[in-house]
Amino acid sequence: MRNTWLNGASWRSMMAFDAEAGDGGGAAPVAPTVPAPPEDPAAPAVPESVLFPKDGDKPTEGDGKAKEEPEGWKPYTDDPAKSKEENDAARAAHELTNPDNPINKVPDDGKYEFKMPEGMELDAKMAEVMSPVLKDIGLTRGQAQKLAENLAAYTKQKAEADAKEWADINTGWIASAKKDQEIGGAKWDGSVKVAQSALARFGTPALNAFLAESGGGNHPEVIRFMTRVGSAIAEDKPETGDSAGKGQTEAAYTLFPNDKPKG
Numbered sequence: 001m002r003n004t005w006l007n008g009a010s011w012r013s014m015m016a017f018d019a020e021a022g023d024g025g026g027a028a029p030v031a032p033t034v035p036a037p038p039e040d041p042a043a044p045a046v047p048e049s050v051l052f053p054k055d056g057d058k059p060t061e062g063d064g065k066a067k068e069e070p071e072g073w074k075p076y077t078d079d080p081a082k083s084k085e086e087n088d089a090a091r092a093a094h095e096l097t098n099p100d101n102p103i104n105k106v107p108d109d110g111k112y113e114f115k116m117p118e119g120m121e122l123d124a125k126m127a128e129v130m131s132p133v134l135k136d137i138g139l140t141r142g143q144a145q146k147l148a149e150n151l152a153a154y155t156k157q158k159a160e161a162d163a164k165e166w167a168d169i170n171t172g173w174i175a176s177a178k179k180d181q182e183i184g185g186a187k188w189d190g191s192v193k194v195a196q197s198a199l200a201r202f203g204t205p206a207l208n209a210f211l212a213e214s215g216g217g218n219h220p221e222v223i224r225f226m227t228r229v230g231s232a233i234a235e236d237k238p239e240t241g242d243s244a245g246k247g248q249t250e251a252a253y254t255l256f257p258n259d260k261p262k263g
Contacts, residue, residue, distance in 0.1 A: 073098055096142065103142040110135035112144045120152040170215040177220035183227050195226030198233060 076094040078087045095101060112131050116122050127148070134144045178184045183191035199208065211217035 073100075103145070104140050106135055106138055106140055112141060112148075114145060114148040116152050117149065120149070120156055122148050122152045166215065170218045173215075173218045173220055177218070177223050180220055180224070183220070183224050191223065191227045194230035194234070195223050196230075198226045198230035201233065202229065 076087075076091040079090070082090065096103060098104065110132050112127070112134060114122050114127055134147075139147070178188050199211075211222070216222055
């Protein structure tokens, strides 16, 4: 009976029974030995916690290797396998990565100094306007320099492309004028001379400069207009009896010597 698992009521009954069953000699009753309750075979096994596994099975960060602290910046050490020139170039490039190098810092005053490669220019006014913006977005001097170089290179490339396009347009105008039925073909050389004579008489230095710089003097319609004006001047008869008119007539003959009357 002592090997049976007992509840509280059974335990009290057993104690009373043992006391009554004594041999009358007054010996103290012996407390029964109670075994631990057996595990319930029907109870489901509790799985290990996924987030809190047993010690030794805790998940590791990354690949499980100890995370190494990044080393600080160190000066460049010459490579004996490289020439002096190669080491100098490598040292200069490595120095650009130095966090203490001013080129890797944002200027406190927001002023950036740009050094453009030969053949490139950066608009000074644009650089002045952009500097506060560059500081506001946190660009270092080196980053701003690289941005400026790329911007200047693009601007130069764009200007060259625009110049080529404009030159091609002018070439097309001239080719079209040379094929024009009124001023081109066999008449081309004569048309040009007549147009130049009209421009020389009525044009001004400012107009000449504008036509030359803009390329407008190559447009077929401009050449046609000047040719018609020159032809109209050549057909005019000289006025007589007036000194002012005489002066104008002499000027016209200067421009068109072949039309000057004889005698």
